[in-house]
Every structure is written in C-alpha cells, then in structure tokens.
Amino acid sequence: MRLNLPRVCRPQSLRSLAAPLCTRRTYAFQASGGTVFKVFNSRTKWLQKERAAANPELSRQSDYLKDEVAMRVCERLLDIKRQFPRVLDLGANSCNIARALTRENPDPDPSNPVSPPLATKINELVAAESSASLLYRDADLPFNSQLNMTRHVLTDDESLPFEPSSFDMVLSSLSLHWINDLPGVLSQINSVLKPDSPFIGAMLGGDTLFELRTSLQLAEQERRGGISPHVSPLADVRDVGGLLQRAGFQMLTVDVEDIVVDYPDTFALMQDLQAMGEGNAVLGREMGAIRRDVLLANEAIYRALHGNEDGTLPATFRIIHMIGWKEGANQPKPLKRGSGEVNLKDILEQK
Amino acid sequence: MQPKTRPIQRFAQAVSKCSAEAAVYGQCIVADYNSVHKDKCAKEFLKLKDCYLVRNRALITSHSTISVDTPSHSSKQAMAKGGR
Numbered sequence: 001m002r003l004n005l006p007r008v009c010r011p012q013s014l015r016s017l018a019a020p021l022c023t024r025r026t027y028a029f030q031a032s033g034g035t036v037f038k039v040f041n042s043r044t045k046w047l048q049k050e051r052a053a054a055n056p057e058l059s060r061q062s063d064y065l066k067d068e069v070a071m072r073v074c075e076r077l078l079d080i081k082r083q084f085p086r087v088l089d090l091g092a093n094s095c096n097i098a099r100a101l102t103r104e105n106p107d108p109d110p111s112n113p114v115s116p117p118l119a120t121k122i123n124e125l126v127a128a129e130s131s132a133s134l135l136y137r138d139a140d141l142p143f144n145s146q147l148n149m150t151r152h153v154l155t156d157d158e159s160l161p162f163e164p165s166s167f168d169m170v171l172s173s174l175s176l177h178w179i180n181d182l183p184g185v186l187s188q189i190n191s192v193l194k195p196d197s198p199f200i201g202a203m204l205g206g207d208t209l210f211e212l213r214t215s216l217q218l219a220e221q222e223r224r225g226g227i228s229p230h231v232s233p234l235a236d237v238r239d240v241g242g243l244l245q246r247a248g249f250q251m252l253t254v255d256v257e258d259i260v261v262d263y264p265d266t267f268a269l270m271q272d273l274q275a276m277g278e279g280n281a282v283l284g285r286e287m288g289a290i291r292r293d294v295l296l297a298n299e300a301i302y303r304a305l306h307g308n309e310d311g312t313l314p315a316t317f318r319i320i321h322m323i324g325w326k327e328g329a330n331q332p333k334p335l336k337r338g339s340g341e342v343n344l345k346d347i348l349e350q351k
Numbered sequence: 352m353q354p355k356t357r358p359i360q361r362f363a364q365a366v367s368k369c370s371a372e373a374a375v376y377g378q379c380i381v382a383d384y385n386s387v388h389k390d391k392c393a394k395e396f397l398k399l400k401d402c403y404l405v406r407n408r409a410l411i412t413s414h415s416t417i418s419v420d421t422p423s424h425s426s427k428q429a430m431a432k433g434g435r
Contacts, residue, residue: 218384218387221388221389222380222387222388222389222390222391222392222396223389223396224389225388225390265363265366265367267360267362267363267366268363292362293396293400295362296399296403297376297380297396297399299366299373300372300377300380301381303370303373303377304373304374304377304378304380304381305377305380305384
C-alpha cells in the first residue's frame with residue numbers, strides 16, 4: 001500500500017495518507033526494506049496493557065468504554081441472519097466482545113421480541129490479543145461458560161498466525177488504532193476470512209480526545225515553549241473507507257459515532273485512560289512523566305476551554321465503525337458504470 | 352482496599368482547591384489561544400502554583416496528624432512511567 005508513495009512524503013501519520021500535499025506516483029516500485037512507517041511503540045503498548053491488567057479491580061472499573069463499544073459492534077450482528085462456525089476477535093483486550101455476545105436480549109428495539117444472546121449464532125470464538133494478562137483477566141468469570149471460546153496470545157500484533165480462509169467472521173473492537181501497519185493488517189484480515197464473510201470492526205479515530213490534545217498543547221506551549229505528542233495520531237473516517245477498499249473488502253459500510261464521557265477532572269480522565277491500557281505509546285514522545293507544571297496548567301486550560309457548566313470535563317471518543325465483506329461468489333455487486341436505465345431525476349421529481 | 356495514596360492523588364486533590372486561580376489562568380490562555388507563547392501567562396500561573404503549594408502543604412500536615420482519608424474522586428495515576 002505504502003510502497004507507491006515517494007519517500008519525500010512518507011506518511012507521518014495515518015491521517016496524512018490522505019493529505020493533499022502528497023503527490024502519488026502513478027507507477028509501482030519496490031522500496032528496499034523498512035517500508036512500514038512506525039508510529040507506535042508496540043512494546044510500550046504491551047507493557048501498558050500488562051500493567052493495566054495487573055490491577056483487575058481498577059481495570060474492570062474503567063472498562064465502560066470498551067464494553068459499550070463491544071456491545072455496539074455486536075449489535076451489528078443482529079442484521080446478519082447466519083450461523084458462524086468460527087469467529088476471530090482480533091485485539092480482544094479483556095474479551096469485551098465475548099462478554100457482549102453473551103448478553104441476554106441484545107436487540108435494543110423494545111418492539112422486537114426477546115432474542116437469545118448472540119453467542120448462540122457462534123460455534124467457536126477465537127479471542128486473539130498480545131497481552132496475556134489482559135486476555136486472561138476475566139477467564140474465571142461466568143460468561144466464559146456461555147460460549148465456546150479459545151484464547152490465543154499473539155506474539156506480534158501485526159501478523160496473524162492463522163490459516164488463510166479459516167474464519168467465518170472477524171470482529172475487532174477498539175484495538176486497531178494501535179496498529180502501525182493498518183493496510184497490512186486489514187489485508188491479513190481479508191486473507192484469513194472465508195469468501196463472502198464479514199469483517200466488523202470499531203476503532204478510535206478522528207477527533208478522539210481532542211479536548212485533551214488541545215489543552216495539553218496549549219499548556220506545554222505556554223509553560224515550556226514547545227509541544228510533544230501526548231495523544232496518538234488517529235485514522236480519519238475518510239481514510240478508513242479507502243483502506244478497506246485497498247485491502248480488498250467489498251460492500252463497505254463506514255460510520256462514526258461520538259461517545260462523550262464526563263469526568264470530574266483531568267486526573268480522573270488520565271487515570272482511566274491508563275487503567276484502560278490506552279496510555280501514550282507514540283514513538284518519539286518525550287519519555288518520562290508529564291511535568292507537574294504542565295499538568296497544573298492543563299487542568300486549568302481544559303476547564304476554561306472545554307469545561308461543562310456543571311463543572312465536569314467532557315472527553316470525546318470518536319468511534320469509527322466499519323463493515324467489509326470478503327469477495328465471494330453470488331455476492332451482490334454494483335452494476336457497470338453507465339448501465340443504468342432509469343433516470344434518478346425522474347423518480348425524484350415524481351415525489 | 353486502597354493500597355496507599357499515590358503522590359499524583361494528593362497533587363490532584365491540592366489542585367482541585369485552587370479553582371479560582373485556575374479559572375484566572377485558564378481565561379488568560381483561552382482569551383487568545385491562537386498566539387500562545389512561553390510564559391504568556393506566567394504571572395497568573397505563578398499565582399496558581401502558589402495556591403497549589405499552600406494547599407499541598409496543608410494536605411501534608413493534615414495527613415500526618417489525621418489518618419489518611421481517600422479523596423472523593425480519586426485520581427490515582429495520571430502519568431506514571433509512560434503515561435500520558
């Protein structure tokens with residue numbers, strides 16, 4: 001994917017893949033070695049997850065975001081009337097998806113009849129995650145017995161050790177935003193899927209934590225005269241559609257929703273982020289803790305710039321949901337360009 | 352069940368008692384946030400920091416005489432190693 005970008009505009013972040021300044025070459029060439037641009041330190045990320053899982057109580061307390069998003073991802077399964085023999089949960093965190101699948105009556109619409117847990121549609125769930133402590137954190141809880149789940153510890157987040165065409169569905173909730181080589185991982189997902197099987201994912205993107213990003217920038221700028229990255233660069237909605245398409249997915253659906261969480265102060269927000277294992281792991285960040293002066297200034301600026309009237313501080317999490325299908329026989333396809341016989345204008349004018 | 356108060360918790364607790372000074376400093380920055388430079392609001396910041404230092408000292412002395420009470424909304428760790 002990135003091979004055909006010239007060296008001078010190698011993307012600094014996923015966002016800049018779509019930057020208009022980059023002129024793309026129209027011919028392909030094989031760049032030698034080191035083609036994947038590293039944005040995140042995957043070892044730091046692993047350590048942060050292990051550390052978060054070392055305190056199960058705090059870690060469970062701050063699982064609200066991951067549980068909510070996992071639930072919303074699983075709700076999308078209601079639309080697919082199919083039985084899934086083997087399903088992969090990529091980047092399972094603490095098996096939030098498994099927990100959401102075993103929930104009673106998953107349909108949010110009260111007019112529909114009570115439906116069984118979604119886990120009944122799945123014969124085997126493979127939960128893959130690089131942090132063993134996080135993956136096995138809830139292995140003793142009752143939901144484990146309600147579905148057939150195997151846990152798989154990944155040695156590398158970015159290469160899937162599974163056979164091609166071995167899964168009937170791939171799910172992923174809130175872990176793709178730490179992947180360096182997103183195009184590569186998406187094509188691997190496409191490859192492990194059987195033909196005509198869906199990939200349903202959700203990741204943080206776009207304006208996630210823009211309040212914290214801006215106030216920390218202002219605080220560092222004013223206190224220290226310069227800034228260092230504290231919030232990850234994230235993929236934008238526009239990029240995700242293109243990425244899925246390049247990975248070979250068909251019938252794409254990409255949509256966004258914002259979840260705004262109110263916190264009493266910035267320290268509570270940062271504590272929760274740390275307990276989620278979502279601390280800063282950007283390569284090239286300033287090592288060590290943020291200085292107290294900056295934290296003090298940040299608290300004041302966040303409150304002045306973004307604070308709610310009731311004294312709480314909002315934090316936005318922008319979730320990008322994506323659905324793509326692996327190409328298969330008998331799949332509905334768009335007709336050829338110019339083959340339309342009905343003028344849309346006529347139909348719209350009749351109304 | 353709370354193991355022990357982490358330093359950052361006490362920091363957060365002390366900062367929360369300086370909301371007036373924090374508001375003044377925040378307003379100073381937000382008034383023109385497109386042209387923030389180093390020490391633009393140094394005067395306001397030093398007032399905020401003075402307030403924090405006083406509150407922090409008060410917390411230390413109260414903690415040493417009275418048994419440790421946990422803050423209402425504990426902000427345990429914002430930024431230990433590798434944190435944001």
